[in-house]
Amino acid sequence: MTTEPRSFVFDLERRGLSPRFAFVAAATLEAVPAMVERAGVIASAQRARGLDTEGSVSARIRGVLPLVGPVIVSSLTEVEERSLALEVRAFGRPGRRQLLWRIPDSRGQLVVRVVMLLGLAAAIVSRLTGTFPSLP
Amino acid sequence: MLELRQATYRYAGYARPVVHEVDLRVDDGEIVGLVGANDSGKSTLCLVASGLAPASIGGELKGTLTLDRTPAAGLRTYQLAERVVIGFQNPNTQRSGIAATVFEEIALGPINLGLSVTETVARTREAIARLRLEPIVQQDPQRLSGGQSQLVAIASLLAMRPRHVILDEPTAQLDPAGTQLVGEALHALAAAGTSLLVAEHKTDLLEGLCDRVVALDAGRIVLDGPAGRVLGDPGLVALGVEPPSHVRLGRSAAAAGVDRARIDVALQ
Numbered sequence: 275m276t277t278e279p280r281s282f283v284f285d286l287e288r289r290g291l292s293p294r295f296a297f298v299a300a301a302t303l304e305a306v307p308a309m310v311e312r313a314g315v316i317a318s319a320q321r322a323r324g325l326d327t328e329g330s331v332s333a334r335i336r337g338v339l340p341l342v343g344p345v346i347v348s349s350l351t352e353v354e355e356r357s358l359a360l361e362v363r364a365f366g367r368p369g370r371r372q373l374l375w376r377i378p379d380s381r382g383q384l385v386v387r388v389v390m391l392l393g394l395a396a397a398i399v400s401r402l403t404g405t406f407p408s409l410p
Numbered sequence: 411m412l413e414l415r416q417a418t419y420r421y422a423g424y425a426r427p428v429v430h431e432v433d434l435r436v437d438d439g440e441i442v443g444l445v446g447a448n449d450s451g452k453s454t455l456c457l458v459a460s461g462l463a464p465a466s467i468g469g470e471l472k473g474t475l476t477l478d479r480t481p482a483a484g485l486r487t488y489q490l491a492e493r494v495v496i497g498f499q500n501p502n503t504q505r506s507g508i509a510a511t512v513f514e515e516i517a518l519g520p521i522n523l524g525l526s527v528t529e530t531v532a533r534t535r536e537a538i539a540r541l542r543l544e545p546i547v548q549q550d551p552q553r554l555s556g557g558q559s560q561l562v563a564i565a566s567l568l569a570m571r572p573r574h575v576i577l578d579e580p581t582a583q584l585d586p587a588g589t590q591l592v593g594e595a596l597h598a599l600a601a602a603g604t605s606l607l608v609a610e611h612k613t614d615l616l617e618g619l620c621d622r623v624v625a626l627d628a629g630r631i632v633l634d635g636p637a638g639r640v641l642g643d644p645g646l647v648a649l650g651v652e653p654p655s656h657v658r659l660g661r662s663a664a665a666a667g668v669d670r671a672r673i674d675v676a677l678q
Contacts, residue, residue: 280510293522300508308507308552352503354467358457359504361466362495363519363566367488372527374517 279303285377293371313345412436412459412494412574412605416473419458424469428454429629431473436574436605441596443616443637444609446626447650452609453499455626456578459607460496461485477574492523494574495567499582501559504566505551512554512562513538513547519570537569540595556583564592568599575599576607581615593619613654617641625649 280300287296320341321327327337360366413435420427429451436442446452457463461482464471475482477493485493498504509515516537520530538547541561546554551562560583567575575596581589593615596606610616616623616637623640625633627649633640640646646653653661656677663673 280508297508301506304507311552355498355500355503356507358462358466358496359498359563360506361462361487362460362491362497363506363570364488364491364522367491367522367524369524371521371524372530373521374514374527374530 281375281377284373284375287371288373288377294366297365309345309349312348313341316341316344316348411438411476411478412607413476414459414473415476417455417458417475418472419454419463420470421454421463422468422470427629429458429626432458432629432631434459434607434624434631436607438573438603438605439600440622441600441606441608441620443620443623444607444626445611445613445616445623445640445646445649445651446609450626450650451629452626453578454629456496456576456607456609460494460576461490462487462496465490488522491519491570493572494576495570495572496576497564497567497578497580499579501556501563501583504563505559509551511548512543512551515551515562516543516566516569519566523570533569533571537565540568540598541565541591557585557588560584561588561591564595568595572604574605574607578609579611580608581610581612589615611652613641613652617654625651 280303283291283296283300283303286299287293317325317327317338325337325340327334329337414432417429417432417434418427419429432455434442434455444452444455454463457467458471459475461475461477463469465482465485466487471483477490480493482490482493506515506518509518513534517530517534520533525533538544541564543558543561543565546558546562551559554562560580564577564580577596581592584592589612596608596619600606608616608619620637622635623633623637624631625640625643625646632649633643633645641654642657652658660673660677663676664670
């Protein structure tokens with residue numbers, strides 16, 4: 275992707291998305307690598323105690339199954355402390371926030387956006403009025 | 411000033427309270443240490459003093475918490491956050507998970523307070539300087555050592571410029587240099603009038619840091635007094651708290667038959 279997911283979410287907040295929703299969207303995107311890392315740590319711990327995670331595809335799937343529970347449970351047990359830590363930092367306070375990030379929006383991008391919107395409108399109008407040839 | 415009066419707290423779903431009839435007052439500019447064995451109710455008392463128990467986690471509080479003469483009962487969590495902050499032991503659960511750099515992580519609190527960009531940046535820079543985090547401000551907060559994460563978590567709280575700070579084992583993952591850094595930052599906060607409550611196992615740190623120390627046993631305050639007196643109390647070991655190293659050394663030497671006066675001279 276050319277746009278960083280975080281930039282996208284924070285720009286949406288600047289344009290009026292609620293901070294709560296922006297957080298959920300951003301945290302979800304950031305949670306994936308954290309989850310992968312956690313799974314890696316748990317897999318290493320299980321391997322150290324003799325879990326076999328190598329070999330044929332079916333053997334590997336059987337090896338991964340015992341990891342699913344611990345990964346999910348350990349993520350859930352931290353939820354309360356995580357939410358407390360966010361509340362300590364005034365998360366959920368009503369009102370607008372002044373974000374530090376300003377996503378650059380050049381004149382060129384604006385022109386392209388307007389042209390695309392005009393193109394879309396033109397396509398819809400021509401399709402409805404039958405002036406645009408439909409594909410066979 | 412932060413004051414608990416006759417505070418008895420029971421977690422939701424628990425039959426019995428975990429802290430009992432606690433009277434605790436932390437004056438402006440005062441640092442109070444909190445010691446006690448594991449399971450003595452230290453962390454719960456910290457949560458109660460922060461107002462998050464019961465404001466966020468529920469349960470039942472009898473007695474009162476007052477923050478600068480404002481009763482905490484009825485305040486929403488974000489209103490509490492403007493008055494009191496609490497830091498936990500595990501820095502990994504205190505990361506927001508949405509910041510790409512340490513700077514953004516520390517700035518999150520001020521941003522949430524709705525401050526102007528100038529003010530947010532000023533507070534963030536101040537917190538960074540207090541814990542000397544300048545070399546890592548551009549790093550990814552997920553890729554720090556345990557000690558660095560802990561310092562970032564504390565800096566994130568300081569950037570809120572709170573009037574009251576509660577820390578539950580803030581130096582658990584820190585090396586001696588990091589521990590000293592936190593100690594200096596807390597001293598500076600107290601000098602500026604902040605009231606601090608610090609739960610710690612490291613009694614050597616508390617002795618140098620605190621004006622007063624409170625010892626907890628089974629959810630009740632059993633010792634309360636000047637740091638030197640409480641940490642030198644003969645009953646401390648029975649409470650499951652390791653006294654500061656010089657106290658232990660003095661006792662071992664005395665038990666070995668060394669003259670008390672010579673021990674004191676040697677320790678000086």
